[in-house]
Amino acid sequence: MLCDAASIREGLLHVLGAGITFVIRPNYPAPLNASIGLLFGARDLPEAGEDHAFSVTLRREDGEAEPGEIKANVKFQRPPDGSRLQSLPVALDLHGTGLSAPGAYEILVSVDGHDRLMIPFEAKVGGEEPTAPFE
Amino acid sequence: MSRVRIEIDLNSRDADGLTRARIADASGKLEPGQIVTAFESEDDVQALAMVRRIDAATGYVLLDVNWQSMRDDDHNSSAMDYTMLGVNRAMAIASNRSMAASGADVVSVRALRVNVP
Numbered sequence: 089m090l091c092d093a094a095s096i097r098e099g100l101l102h103v104l105g106a107g108i109t110f111v112i113r114p115n116y117p118a119p120l121n122a123s124i125g126l127l128f129g130a131r132d133l134p135e136a137g138e139d140h141a142f143s144v145t146l147r148r149e150d151g152e153a154e155p156g157e158i159k160a161n162v163k164f165q166r167p168p169d170g171s172r173l174q175s176l177p178v179a180l181d182l183h184g185t186g187l188s189a190p191g192a193y194e195i196l197v198s199v200d201g202h203d204r205l206m207i208p209f210e211a212k213v214g215g216e217e218p219t220a221p222f223e
Numbered sequence: 224m225s226r227v228r229i230e231i232d233l234n235s236r237d238a239d240g241l242t243r244a245r246i247a248d249a250s251g252k253l254e255p256g257q258i259v260t261a262f263e264s265e266d267d268v269q270a271l272a273m274v275r276r277i278d279a280a281t282g283y284v285l286l287d288v289n290w291q292s293m294r295d296d297d298h299n300s301s302a303m304d305y306t307m308l309g310v311n312r313a314m315a316i317a318s319n320r321s322m323a324a325s326g327a328d329v330v331s332v333r334a335l336r337v338n339v340p
Contacts, residue, residue, distance in 0.1 A: 092311055105311065107313040108311045108312065108313050109312070109313045109314050110311075110312055110313075110314070111309060111310070111311050111312070112309045112310050112311075112312065113309035114291070114292070114309060115289055115291035115292055116289060117258065117271060117272065117273035117287050117288075117289050118258070118271065118289065118292075118309065119258040119271070121309070121311065122311055146256070154256055155255035155256040155273075155274065155275055155276070156254055156255040156256025156257065156274075184226065184257055184258050185256055185257070185258070186256050186257060186258040186273035186274070186287075188273060188287060214309055
């Protein structure tokens with residue numbers, strides 16, 4: 089999920105302001121100024137653990153990639169207490185990541201080369217406000 | 224939040240409108256896609272810029288400078304300028320039908336705003 093802030097503490101994913109669908113900036117290029125919180129789940133892991141490669145790519149909806157990509161290798165291991173279930177929280181700070189222009193964007197999360205998650209959002213120019221009123 | 228600062232020459236632009244700067248003139252590590260503060264000490268101005276390409280062989284980086292964000296340089300890379308950051312928001316329309324079926328009131332959210340800062 090795209091959120092204002094994400095962090096990990098005591099094995100838990102902490103998120104603030106999750107569910108961002110659009111960002112408003114006065115002009116571009118501009119900072120994304122947001123974070124991503126991810127939660128991977130695993131069950132019945134082998135004792136030796138499993139390595140997985142994951143990547144996060146920011147691209148425009150038309151498929152053109154923005155410069156830069158986050159790549160990481162993560163290892164799931166069976167918890168020492170023998171629990172069958174395990175969650176792996178991931179918090180990525182993208183506040184300093186750039187958006188080159190207004191428009192529709194996607195954040196693509198891939199695991200082991202397979203696209204697993206797509207987070208869409210729009211980048212707008214300042215002054216545009218949501219039209220639906222509060223109830 | 225600390226943003227990397229890098230010195231630029233306002234007159235140094237390539238055919239694509241990108242501004243060339245020396246990697247050695249950056250205050251920190253540069254990555255493609257990163258937002259930095261580009262400044263020119265001669266005119267004492269600064270602007271947001273996005274790192275487009277890094278050529279370690281030549282020692283230069285190509286920046287997409289947001290010329291509209293140009294203003295006087297405050298020489299402070301750690302300061303947050305909220306007027307340049309904008310807001311993050313969410314649009315959501317949701318109704319909790321299961322709660323209505325169990326006798327609870329319908330919870331309806333027409334618009335949910337998430338603001339930063």
